[in-house]
Amino acid sequence: xxxxxxxxxxxxxxxxxxxxxxxxxxxxxxxxxxxxxxxxxxxxxxxxxxxxxxxxxxxxxxxxxxxxxxxxxxxxxxxxxxxxxxxxxxxxxxxxxxxxxxxxxxxxxxxxxxxxxxxxxxxxxxxxxxxxxxxxxxxxxxxxxxxxxxxxxxxxxxxxxxxxxxxxxxxxxxxxxxxxxxxxxxxxxxxxxxxxxxxxxxxxxxxxxxxxxxxxxxxxxxxxxxxxxxxxxxxxxxxxxxxxxxxxxxxxxxxxxxxxxxxxxxxxxxxxxxxxxxxxxxxxxxxxx
Numbered sequence: 001x002x003x004x005x006x007x008x009x010x011x012x013x014x015x016x017x018x019x020x021x022x023x024x025x026x027x028x029x030x031x032x033x034x035x036x037x038x039x040x041x042x043x044x045x046x047x048x049x050x051x052x053x054x055x056x057x058x059x060x061x062x063x064x065x066x067x068x069x070x071x072x073x074x075x076x077x078x079x080x081x082x083x084x085x086x087x088x089x090x091x092x093x094x095x096x097x098x099x100x101x102x103x104x105x106x107x108x109x110x111x112x113x114x115x116x117x118x119x120x121x122x123x124x125x126x127x128x129x130x131x132x133x134x135x136x137x138x139x140x141x142x143x144x145x146x147x148x149x150x151x152x153x154x155x156x157x158x159x160x161x162x163x164x165x166x167x168x169x170x171x172x173x174x175x176x177x178x179x180x181x182x183x184x185x186x187x188x189x190x191x192x193x194x195x196x197x198x199x200x201x202x203x204x205x206x207x208x209x210x211x212x213x214x215x216x217x218x219x220x221x222x223x224x225x226x227x228x229x230x231x232x233x234x235x236x237x238x239x240x241x242x243x244x245x246x247x248x249x250x251x252x253x254x255x256x257x258x259x260x261x262x263x264x265x266x267x268x269x270x271x272x273x274x275x276x277x278x279x280x281x282x283x284x285x286x287x288x289x
Contacts, residue, residue, distance in 0.1 A: 001276065002208055003051055003269050004058040004084070004199050004223060006215035007074075009182070009236055011048070011266075012038045013259040021259065029073040038071070041259060045073075047266035052078050055273060056206060060084040060195050062187060062219060064137050065092060082202055087187070087219055088195045089140035091202065101201060105140065108192040112176050115142055115190075121175065122188060125168055130154050131186075141189040148184050180218045182237055187219060196222035212272055214265045224251060229272050233261035 005011055012029050018039050027045050030038035040048070051057055057080050061068060068085045069075050075095065083092040089105045091098040115136045119126060126134045126144060130151040134144035155161035165186070169179040172188055180187040199211060213220070213227040216236030224230035224238075229250050232239055235257040252268055254261040 001055045001273060002058060002199065002203065002206075002211035003055055003273075004060050004195075004211055004213045004227070005265070006195075006217065006220045006223075007059055007061045007063070007071075008038070009216045010214050010220075010233060011044065011262045012040050012071075013262065014038055017258050027073065030071045032070060039259070040073075041263060044259075044262050044266060047263065047270065049078070051266060051269055051273070052080065056081065056202075056208065058082045058084060058199065058202065060088070060199070060213075060215070060220075060223060062087045062137070062141075062143070065090060065097065068092070069095070084195060084198045084202075086138050086140050087189055087193055088198045089138060089193045091198050101198060104201075105193060109140070109190065112190055112192065115139055118142060118172075118175060118177060118188060122168075122172070125186075128154075140193050141187060143185060143187045146184045146186060178218065180237060182217050189219060194222040195220060196226045199223060200226070210276060212269055214269070228276075231265050231268055233257060233265065235261065 014037060018026055021041065025042050026039040027042060028036035028039055030036070048057070057078070059068070059074055059080060061084070063085055065085050068083060074080070074083070081094065084090075085092060091101040119134070119142060122142070125131065126142075130147050132145045132147050134142060136142050151161060155164065165179065165181050172179045176191050178189050178191055180189065195215070199213070203209065203211065210228050212229045212231070213223045214231040214233075215221070215224055215238065216233045217238050218241055221238060224232065227250075229252070231252045231254065234254045239253065254264045256264050
């Protein structure tokens with residue numbers, strides 16, 4: 001069985017989400033610019049290490065390979081066999097890019113307009129005064145950082161900024177690109193570079209046909225939509241966007257939010273693992289009998 005999970009704001013959380021937790025209960029997992037910037041709780045650590053030993057755990061992230069390798073706890077301690085980075089454009093196996101998958105990603109990208117062209121098409125957004133910076137990740141997709149104060153002053157009518165990003169999302173869709181706004185970050189990503197396709201590829205490599213997934217953003221939705229059982233934290237872009245749509249019975253929404261949702265996610269994964277394992281054994285015994 002596979003547990004494929006997004007990292008940021010699903011299992012790991014930035015320091016601003018950890019103010020109410022005793023520092024002794026936190027484990028830093030990302031060190032950047034001489035600061036610990038992302039954490040898990042000690043219960044998350046214990047549960048995650050148990051899951052990593054019990055099934056095939058696959059971290060799935062929009063981070064670049066370099067940004068992922070910066071998270072020493074995942075890269076050097078858990079050492080999962082696979083990690084999906086760059087929003088699915090790259091699969092790492094034992095820390096190295098899997099060339100066969102990178103070739104598949106390149107072939108997909110050759111069939112659509114390039115990120116360079118998309119930057120020109122989206123210049124009305126990317127060059128606006130409320131975008132601090134933008135760049136591409138491994139030439140696979142575009143991501144930008146917003147100046148939230150300027151964004152708020154530009155859209156003083158509250159939710160009018162949401163309308164703007166809905167319009168931008170519709171514009172990107174014309175070119176087979178998706179848009180995801182996660183706090184101050186905005187991602188413009190080709191539909192063909194997603195988090196489900198690499199999981200499906202790994203399942204075939206490993207001859208595994210069941211996977212559980214977790215994630216909080218729209219970029220996680222393809223992975224959750226196709227999983228046997230999906231888990232969505234009760235915070236973040238995905239739940240807000242899908243709030244008007246009924247989620248299927250195979251998708252669980254956490255009762256807790258923030259970093260405590262990370263603990264709940266792993267409790268659910270552990271429970272589902274034993275439920276599916278026990279069910280599989282019962283089927284086997286029935287067949288033998």
